[in-house]
Amino acid sequence: MKRLLPIPIMLAMLLSASLTAAAFVPQAGLDWQVITTKHFIFYFDSATEQLARHVAGHAEAIHDRLTEELQITLSEKTHVIVMDEGDVFNGMATPTPRQKIVLYSTSDYAPGGEFGVSESAILDVFCHEYVHMLQMSYAPKGPAFLNRIIGWNLFIPNVALPMWSIEGLAVYQESLFSEAGRLNSSTWEMYIRADYLENQLLTLDQVWAGPYRWPYGNSYYLYGSFFTEYLADRFGRDKLAEFYHATAEDIPIVQFKSTFKKIYQHKFSDVVDDWYDFLAVKFEADKATITAAGLMEGQRLSHTGGITGYGVFAPDGSLYYSSYGIKTLPALRRTTPDYTSSIKVNNLRMSHMALSRDGKMLAFDMTGATPSSNFIDDLYTLNLENGKIQRLTTDLRAKDPSWSPDGTAIAFVRNSPPNYSLAILNVTDGTVRDLINSNESRQAFAPSWSPIDQRIAYARFESRAEGVRLYIFNVDNGTEQRLNSDLGRAGAGAGVVAEFDPVWSPDGRYIYYTADYTGVYNIYAHG
Secondary structure, eight states: OOOOOOHHHHHHHHHHHHHHHHHHOOOTTOOOEEEEOSSEEEEEOTTTHHHHHHHHHHHHHHHHHHHHHHTOOOSSOEEEEEEOOBSOOOEEEEOSSSOEEEEEOOOOOOTTSSSOOOSOHHHHHHHHHHHHHHHHHOOOHHHHHHHHHHTSOOOOGGGGSOHHHHHHHHHHHHHHHOTTSGGGOHHHHHHHHHHHHTTOOOOHHHHHHOOSSTTTTHHHHHHHHHHHHHHHHHHOHHHHHHHHHHHHHSOHHHHHHHHHHHHHSSOHHHHHHHHHHHHHHHHHHHHHHHHHHHOOOOOOOOOOOSEEEEEEEOTTSOEEEEEEOSSSOOEEEEEOTTSSOEEEEESOOOEEEEEOTTSOEEEEEEEEEOTTSOEEEEEEEEETTTOOEEEOOSSOOEEEEEEOTTSSEEEEEEEETTEEEEEEEETTTOOEEEEEOOOTTOEEEEEEEOSSSSEEEEEEEEETTTEEEEEEEETTTOOEEESOSSOOOSSTTOOOOBEEEEEEOTTSSOEEEEEOTTSSOEEEEEO
């Protein structure tokens, strides 16, 4: 005699089927294609085909490395959707109702940020997201059996882990996989070193709850990754896998600390205290080294808090800059010439600003939504005399503007996934001229036009061996040369060099720029 399944299970199966269908139905009107490998199913359209095939070609090797590292193998294939959602680089992993990763196909990270520049940034993101998938989708025998009956990843205990432990493990693994990983970034270490030196290190309980101050939600990634690295270095990487197997056997949100003691044979609070002591020793040594070399500190020019940057000086010495944060609305602000106060110019969230030579026009890039809901960077100008804004490009994926000496053209970076290339916009007629078409791993960043001639300084990534280096491009004859051919990171095997954000002196004699030759970013001059 046949028996019907219990009604709750039947309802769960129906719900699973409907949610699964909704999760994997591509956007209407797009010509979606599929590639299947041993452990993945890739979905893509014509716009993302190149990147999707690139990731699919490396996915199994990444799978093999991570499954060996974490000692977790999933029974079902992971669905990977490669989408072109605009100029925001990111990814997303969703373990339920089915294992799904979404990758957004913009170009590489900009130098000087939390990530390094990579030969294949989308592979770095895929690695990060697949760590999430393995960690969160893992279920011991009992929950795994229930998941198979329901046909839906419902019982997956590790989704209840503290967010810092989920993101910390992924950042740690991404950094083992690639030199562009955040734990290999001078900026990433600077963030937590600054918290220590300013005597405001967060406790992991504060990070667990979500801090209401900078770096806000990024604290999960920052503190979690450095603590995970400490655990791996002190107890061995194999203990990470053992621990996250054990948390799935227990109730992570309730038994996290007791499970930690069972695996590591130390109280969680004691190990955290040891980690803070370790950070203190390291950062005090950094401070002593930097101080002995001759510490120079500049004058503070802004006092608005939040995230502040993209500053440009006006002819009278005042500073225009962009600021925003959780507690403040986005704003363009202008300081007084003595920098004691500032006024709000408007409430736009501007990025990468450039002031014309006469100080009347401010060029900037800004992200806007398209009819298809993509978020695209375009170029604009703000007339500082009457406040009028003019849009210069539409859906060009353009950023990092820099004015020509005569104000008739703007050099900028164009996002053509998977590469950033260098181009010039004629401000009068809107025509665009490509200067450097990037290919393969080459990326162009941060152009800065000389105030006296047709030379453009810009940052370029060619390969991991070379790092990010400054080049000078001559618009008149199309030639270019590297700025510093003999400078590298101090110390053997100390990592990839990053030189970026070049700025010319008003007379065109010097180029000021940022670099991490010592592992700590400083400002340098070339002339």
